[in-house]
Amino acid sequence: MNYFTHEKRYNTVNEYYRHLFGSKVYKISLNGDFTCPNRDGTLSHKGCIFCSEKGSGDFAGDKKDSLVKQFNEIKNIMQNKWKNGKFIVYFQANTNTYGSIKKLRNLYEKSLSLDKDIVGLSIATRPDCLGNDVLDLLDEFNQRTYLTIELGLQSMHEKTLKFINRGHDLKSFVDACKSLRKRNINVVVHIINGLPTDSYEDMLETAKFLNKLDIQGVKIHMLFIQKKTELAHYYERHPFKLLTLEEFVDITVNQIEHLNDQIIIHRLTGDAPRDELIAPEWTLKKFVVSNEIDKLMRKRNSFQGIKGRDYEK
Ligand code: SF4
Known part of the structure; x- marks a missing residue:
């Protein structure tokens, strides 16, 4: 089944959630006060080259606040726009399975009890932070709620994984996906377009590689340079060409056209807080980016998965 509409020729997460839960669903980003092995010195102190001071969770709540306060603040804003929505709580900043089982259990448990309209739990983590004890815990939560694990890959190419200092290789990512799918847990993968070590073909x-994995969703981000990141220092010393809006739209439409039409697209943009963005400026205009993608797909009369259907082989 797919969830294309007249305007959107790919599976948007909004349509998918509407189908699944019968109403608009908002993701509310909470901060569970985690760190990351790629930042605390276990693997490295630098983190991924693009990772912000807030562990790539710049729009998550404030870790100093209780979960209730974080949740209610965002819920109130959302409900001013749309009444009667449902919610998925999302642990986004840092590595949200990097803690004791006791901490994880308490946190996930508490987050699900914050509101009667919470219908699911989304957890962002790294492939190397999914040991058997964590997987067993996730398995348990997966029986009780709509659970999604968001895994960063960014690029399938080892040269790029090294360049961005991911601290894991492709095999570790594939193994993590398999372990999650063995337990029937939904997996959403993050990839980035525009990394200087990836060519158009690499992206x-x-x-296409995602089609070989049994994943349920993808987030496609554009690389942007955010202040106070390793990438910002690198960019200052070695300026490289960033994708233009047109280039990003072109590669992203091509990717969508190759992507298995059962995969749900959760995001096609990524953005830094306005005052922390160095470049490119156009990444702030999320609606423009998504409109341009829709326009190009209409112009080509294409839709998700139209090219090749090589994933069926
Ligand atoms: S895994 Fe996530 S939190 Fe850790 S350094 Fe990389 S982007 Fe940051």
Whole structure:
């Protein structure tokens, strides 16, 4: 089944959630006060090259606040826009399975009890932070709620994984996906377009590679340079070409056209807080980016999965 509409020729997460839960669903980003092995010195102190001071959770709640306060603040804003929505609580900043089982259990438990309209739990983590004890715990939560694990890959190419200092290789990512799918847990993968070590073909290959995994969703981000990141220092010393809006739209449409039409697209943009963005400026205009993608797909009369259907082989 797919969830294309007249305007959107790919599976948007909004349509998918509407189908699944019968109403608009908002993700509310909470901060569970985690760190990351790629930042605390276990693997490295630097983190991934693009990772912000807030552990790539710049729009998550404030870790100093209780979960209730974080949740209610965002819920109130959301409900001013749309009444009667449902919620998925999302642990986004840092590595949200990197803690004792006791901490994880308490946190996930508490987050699900914050509101009667919470219908699911989303957890962002790394492939190397999914030991058997964590997987067993996730398995348990997966029986009780709509659970999604968001895994960063960014690129399938080892040269790029090294360049961005991911601290894990492709095999570790694939193994993590398999372990999650063995337990029937939904997996959403993050990839980035525009990394200087990836060519156009490399980016396309990463998208095609996702078809070989039994994943349920993808987030496609554009690389942007955010202040106070390793990438910002690198960019200052070695300026490289960032994708233009047109280039990003072109590669992203190509990726969508190759992507298995059962995969749900959770995001096609990524953005830094306005005052922390160095470049490119256009990444702030999320609606423009998504409109341009829709326009190009209409112009080509294409839709998700139209090219090749090589994933069926
Ligand atoms: S895994 Fe996530 S939190 Fe850790 S350094 Fe990389 S982007 Fe940051």
